[in-house]
Each structure stands twice: as structure tokens, then as C-alpha cells.
Amino acid sequence: MKKVFKPAVAAAAVSLAMLSQAAYSAEQFFPIPSYRVGAYGANGQAFYGGFIDYLNYVNMKDKGVNGVTLTWEECETEYNNAKGVECYERMKGKAAQSAGPIHTMSTGISYALIDKSAQDKLPLAMMGYGRTDAVDGSVFPYAFPLVTTYQMQASAIVKFVKDKLGGSLAGKKIVYLYHDSAYGKEAIVALNAEAGLNKFELVQIPVAHPGNEQGAQWLKIRQEKPDFVIFWGWGVMNQTALKAAQKVGFPRDKMIGSWWTGSEEDVIPAGEAAKGYMAATWNVAGKQVPVIADIEKVVYGAGKGNLQDKGKIGTILYNRGVSAAVLSVEAIRKAQDKFGKGKAMNGTQVAWGLENLDITDARLKALGATNLLPTIKTSCSNHEGSGKVKIQQWDGAKWVPVSDWIEGNKGLIHPLFEASAKQYAKEKGITPRDCSKEK
Structure with missing residues (x-):
């Protein structure tokens, strides 16, 4: 009897493994080292509330990115560098096969992670903060000070x-x-x-x-x-x-x-x-932005909003969290266009997506994000992509x-980034990529 059942058991085991792998490959995981307590907790609550609400919104409205469900896990850093590193180490294993951009909302934590994330091939987003000479992607292939820098x-x-x-x-x-x-x-x-x-x-x-x-x-x-x-x-x-x-x-x-x-x-x-x-x-406030109004309708209307205080919806930091999530999802979408629609993207693939963003006015309009943030076009040599602000x-x-x-004065400022990145590469023994060969 045992000989009869062994092939069936083996086949079932293989089938379950394939199903498990298929289920996993249909999920895009976001490690989120956030902070909602401490001296800066109120800021983190609004930003990460907006960020997670947009991920939820994409899942609910569009069934993910080409069928790939967005998932996430938060880890409380209290805006503390050591705790930020601990959170990263705790979550990086889950991100090994499927990784959304990591947003620490902390320059100090970003500095602490910039070498680690490059070694682990995980994309580190630093939207409006962080190590700004990472604008030079020839030296920093996995770090992205997106939109604009200090x-x-x-x-x-x-x-x-x-x-x-x-x-x-x-x-x-x-x-x-x-x-x-x-x-x-x-x-x-x-x-x-x-x-x-x-x-x-x-x-x-x-x-x-x-x-x-x-x-x-x-x-x-x-x-x-x-x-x-x-x-x-x-x-x-x-x-x-x-x-x-x-x-x-x-x-x-x-x-x-x-x-x-x-x-x-x-x-x-x-x-x-x-x-x-x-x-x-680098982002506007208000619910007049269509995507913000629709998030409130779709996500909060279904009782699935991330914020306890719904009064933060449409505030500057809430909308900033949404805009950070918009660019993160667009990077995944861009990566899928190259590496396979309907598949979860690994860190290297998402980094490629972040490096090849082209967010035009037409795309912002299609996303319901007109005037939420400026147009953005990144490249190997420019991980910033905009450099614009409003007052x-x-x-x-x-x-x-x-x-x-x-x-800002790009002709004055960007050479400062390049000089700093060149010095960093020299100190770390990094051979910069040839950006002329990157597409």
C-alpha cells in the first residue's frame, strides 16, 4: 500500500509547493521602517498613513499592479538610527525575492542603511531627505533621493x-x-x-x-x-x-x-x-487632488483606512506619503514592463524601475495626481529626477x-553631488558604473 501512495503524496507535495510559490510571486512586499511614536511621531503618522492608504487603494481599486497584490509590514523605529537598522535587518529576509522601495523618512537611518541596502540589493528611497550625493546613480545604484534634494x-x-x-x-x-x-x-x-x-x-x-x-x-x-x-x-x-x-x-x-x-x-x-x-x-496639500479624494471614498468608505485621525487626510504630510507611494508603485509598474507583467519584482528590478521613471503631466493626470508633485524623469546619472519645489x-x-x-540651480548644485560621490567611491573602493551604457 505504501508504494501506491508515495507517488500521490509526492505529487501533492510538489503541487502545494508550486501553489505556494505562485501565491508568493503574486505579492509585492514593502518593508516599512516607520515611526508613529516619539518626538516626531505625529509626522510619521500622517506620512505613513498616506503611504499605506495608497497601497491599499491600488489593491482595492486596481487589484494590485497587473494582478500583483501589494503587501507590507511595519516596524517601529522611533526615528532612532539603531532601531532603524534593527528593523531593516528584521525585514530584509522577507524582501529578498520581492521588494518595494524602503522609505525610512529619516536622513540618519538612511545614512546607516545606504551601504547595507546596496550590499543586499534592496532599493532605498530617500524622497526629500537622506544622502543627497546619491543623485549620482553611477556610485549609488540602490539609493534614490527622489523628486528633489536638500x-x-x-x-x-x-x-x-x-x-x-x-x-x-x-x-x-x-x-x-x-x-x-x-x-x-x-x-x-x-x-x-x-x-x-x-x-x-x-x-x-x-x-x-x-x-x-x-x-x-x-x-x-x-x-x-x-x-x-x-x-x-x-x-x-x-x-x-x-x-x-x-x-x-x-x-x-x-x-x-x-x-x-x-x-x-x-x-x-x-x-x-x-x-x-x-x-x-514638493507636494501640495488638500483634497482637491483627485486621488486623495478617491482614497477617502474607496479606502475609508470601506472602513480600511490606516489613520485613526481622518482629519489628517489631505494634509501636507499625508499627501506626501501618498506621493511617495505613487512613485514606488510606478517604479514597480515600470519594472514589470521590462521584466514581466504580473510578476513580483525583486530589489534589483525595482531599482531599475526607480532609475527609469518618466512621470509626465499626462501620467500624473491619469493617476489623479495632477499638481500633487512635479513631473519626474530619472536616469542612471540622475536619481533625483526633478529638483523642483513650490513655496x-x-x-x-x-x-x-x-x-x-x-x-534650483542645477548647474551649481549637481557638480557638488558628483564631486562628493566621486570621493565616496574612492574611499569605498567602488568602481562607478558607466551610465552611458545603462538603459
């Missing part, structure tokens, strides 16, 4: 300030008030270059983490009497700065923050002190765009 943002802000001050910055004084971390220091090289080019005085004033003590810094700003303050804050530091500026009498309409200082979480707690304050952004102003109740898309 340096290009700083350059665009300087361009906006120059226009506000009559077309010349010669002899003017700009204070750079920044979070004393890798994040805050990233823009300094660009601002120094802009100061040399435009002949203005740059005064650098750091603020220690988490930034709820700024009395001495604002006394110095009052003494310096700058024409503008460029502000690179994060979390509680932002509302603290706005209240401190009001206290010393510095006009908020002479302050322009980075995109991490320009969310509702930053201005609403500051109350009247925030009115008139400006900040850069928005808080009117006391909502963010209002006060500029069109502004591109």
Missing part, C-alpha cells in the same frame, strides 16, 4: 528670496537656522555655494535636538537683523521657532522653511504665531501656494 531645495529657496528682495542678494544677510543633525547639515554646502555666487552673508545657527529650547538662537537672530531666515527644522522644533520669532518680533513672512518644516503639524500648534510663515514643498504660505487656516514650481 541642496536643490535650498537653491530654489534662495532663488525665491532673491526675487522677493528685488532681484539681487548682494550685501544682504540670510540666517540659516537648522536642526543640528545630518539632516540640518545637508543644505550647508549648497547655501555656502549660493552665498559665494550671489554675494550675501550667510549666518549659520544650529539648534540641538529636539529643538524645544531656542531662546539663545532667537536673541542672536534679533541681533543679526537678517533680511530672511531659512529654517531647517523638524518636529517640535518648528512650532517652537515660530513662537520664538513672534516673541522677538521677527516677521514670519521673512521666514522660509524646508519641506519638513511646512506641515499642519508644525503651524497649527503655533497658533497666530504661524500666520504668514512660508515653507517649501507655500500659511494663511492661518491652510497652506496656500505662492509660487509655481521653482527649480
